[in-house]
Amino acid sequence: MEHAPCISQIATLLADPKRSAMMWALMDGTARQAEELALLAGLSPSSANAHLGRLSAGGLLKVEARGRKRFFRLAAPEIGAAVEALASATLVSTPRQIPEVFKRRVMPTKAPSVPASLMRARLCDDHLGGTLAADLYQRLLDAGWIEQFEQRVIVTHKGANQLAERGLFIQALAYRNARIACPCPDWSERRPHLGGALGAALLQLFMQSGWLALPNDSRALQVTTLGQQEIHRFARQDAVEMAF
Template sequence: MELENLASVAGLIGEPARIKMLWALMDGKAYTATELALVAGVSPQSASMHLGKMVLADLLKVSNQGRHRYFSYARPEVAYAVEALSNLVPHQKQEIVPVSKDIPFEYCRTCYDHIAGRAGVMINERLFILGYLTEKDQRYEMTAKGEVFFKDFGIDTDSLLKQKRPFARPCLDWSERKPHLAGALAMVILKKMIAEDWMRKIHDSRTLMITAKGQSNLYDLLGVKI
């Protein structure tokens, strides 16, 4: 890796208006330049300039729909980088307290396209305790026991393993300072939990609401009390 290229990417991400836009995109949705301009507190013209630079750097991609142009992450690694940067923000001592369900966003939320927060960390931990995943070279590998588990859960791991995207990897959670599950497997798990009404997305928020059905099934499935 050339240090000049690394410095260029760091400079792009570190600009205040751009990091605000990138943080807004952590919910996995696509937004117009006007919407991102409001988030960043800049003019539409300035937003277009910032977005253009991030598109050229392959941080963002553009999708055209009618007269509108929607911006989203070009690849999952951008979300991982933004989440990792958030972990560098120093926490005040009085803020380091166990996260409870009374703080919904920090307790359970999306991190781009997977489950984060205290709930995400607990799910990740149980997958290891139960022997479904192991860690090697900063990536997660599925065990033979895990292959049976995920198949019974209705996940086609064979197709996920063929994707270019990492199958499973740790993503350091900014509120818990412990890893939650990321990668193709984590994306499918979240989709399935939403489809099965175990979790629900809160409108205009990254917060996830865990339903009573979800609480019961997660306890039966992983032995985790969420």
């Protein structure tokens, strides 16, 4: 265990609710001023600068000087992926039921501010996440292209045929060193989206088709006008019937 990575420093930095709120505000890859981050986190400018200084010194943020202004952004895409993984883990580990004796002591907390673009469509590891992805997952289920059994997802015969019509062949995906399909918890939607090799293949298809675009230094995906139409039609039963 001599070379085990030390995560305690990062965990300490993210444990503070105010610092985590500012990290959330930067999850889409944009750079924001200290004053804006202070407002989003409910901090005074001096307190925000102190927190931002710790996050920068810890390697989680990088600073960009633009004239007299200082802008902060995530130091690397891996930082955003790590924060999102923690959010997903929190969703999975949240108790489904709270004992009655504790319910009176639970105080509601305000959800951290997350950019709308990140909520809508974003990179989640190697596949699509966000509202767009969660809606697509539900359409795949409703259309009978996939079936879910607890934490297992299988592609049906109907789904395999429909996906093959669009250039995605399940037999080819099966040769990859990953599950073909699995439910991935979506921290912003509180419902799953599609992960696994099929999830990655769908994201690649959408991007190659010009339906989605990934700006530099961002994890938020841009949905084109054509993509807005085509992704919402994907796996819709009425759209499939019209195609034949």
